[in-house]
Amino acid sequence: MEKSVFIDIGLPVSLFIIMIGMGLGLTLSDFAKEARHPRAAIVGSVGQLIVLPALGFLVAWGLGLTPAIAVGMVILAACPGGATSNVITYLARGNVALSIVVTAIASIATIMTLPLLVNQALSWQLGESTNVAMPVVDTIAMLVIIVLLPTGIGMLIRAKAPNIAARAEKPLNGFGAVVLLALIVLISYGLRDHLLGLLVQAGPACLLLNTLGIGAGFAIARMAGVAKEDTLAIAVELGIKNSTIGILVATTILGSQEMAIPSMVYGLTMYAFGAGLVAFGRSTIGAAKA
Numbered sequence: 001m002e003k004s005v006f007i008d009i010g011l012p013v014s015l016f017i018i019m020i021g022m023g024l025g026l027t028l029s030d031f032a033k034e035a036r037h038p039r040a041a042i043v044g045s046v047g048q049l050i051v052l053p054a055l056g057f058l059v060a061w062g063l064g065l066t067p068a069i070a071v072g073m074v075i076l077a078a079c080p081g082g083a084t085s086n087v088i089t090y091l092a093r094g095n096v097a098l099s100i101v102v103t104a105i106a107s108i109a110t111i112m113t114l115p116l117l118v119n120q121a122l123s124w125q126l127g128e129s130t131n132v133a134m135p136v137v138d139t140i141a142m143l144v145i146i147v148l149l150p151t152g153i154g155m156l157i158r159a160k161a162p163n164i165a166a167r168a169e170k171p172l173n174g175f176g177a178v179v180l181l182a183l184i185v186l187i188s189y190g191l192r193d194h195l196l197g198l199l200v201q202a203g204p205a206c207l208l209l210n211t212l213g214i215g216a217g218f219a220i221a222r223m224a225g226v227a228k229e230d231t232l233a234i235a236v237e238l239g240i241k242n243s244t245i246g247i248l249v250a251t252t253i254l255g256s257q258e259m260a261i262p263s264m265v266y267g268l269t270m271y272a273f274g275a276g277l278v279a280f281g282r283s284t285i286g287a288a289k290a
Helices: 005-024 030-038 038-064 067-078 083-091 097-127 136-160 163-189 194-223 228-239 243-253 261-289
Strands: none
Touching: 005 067, 005 097, 005 136, 005 163, 005 243, 030 038, 030 097, 030 136, 030 243, 038 067, 038 097, 038 194, 038 228, 038 261, 067 194, 067 243, 067 261, 083 097, 083 261, 097 136, 097 228, 097 243, 136 163, 136 243, 163 261, 194 243, 228 261, 243 261
8 A cells, every 4th residue: 555754754743733732622620520520431431442442343243344444443443532522512512521531531541442452353353373463562652652742731731821722722623624634535545446445345334333332322321320411422422533543553553554444434424423413412402501
């Protein structure tokens, strides 16, 4: 597959900048507030870190996906939410503070869980004898550098210079959307000879995972008895993923553009589901508050 300087170097740098933007929306008080009433944050985190990866394996197995697409589905399912989930939660009238906290917790935990889950998927799909594996230590180091460190930098800027943070947060979120679009174009070009077949394989799987993730979010939140605003935030967190991390893992760490296809497709389809969640939240929670 064709590689590019943008994917090899620009993608990690771009993701670093995007995660600074996410950190700009975080404060220690966000964590303190949810720590005093942790039920919703625990439910959302369990959904992100356990339920959704399990659904990723289930979809890959149930649809009989090819090895590369199946591993790509697990990569995608193991990724945390991102700044987009926080924005959609805000527009849908959900609990934004909870959304931010769950995103942050999942982003930090992913540093450990994502390499383990992806190696399990590689072993399942390609066999124990395969020489394709995710280097756990190197992957953890990379995720610390491009996820944890920039998030901390963003939080520090928010604490020390709130006016600068407020002005920079929206442009950085917009930058994230531009980066994702650029990645989709580049990967599509690199896979142009058999892109249609890969999209046919990955498209239904991504739609199914998106549907199951949102449904699971609503289900586990309601079983836990959390507030409507919290329930909506959890559903959004399980349905809107940071697919840029998935593309990074597939292309930069595993060197496979085919494994990036699910994250690429999901990066587009999730916005349609996000729009539906916004409409649902405004018609239920928004109407109740009016």
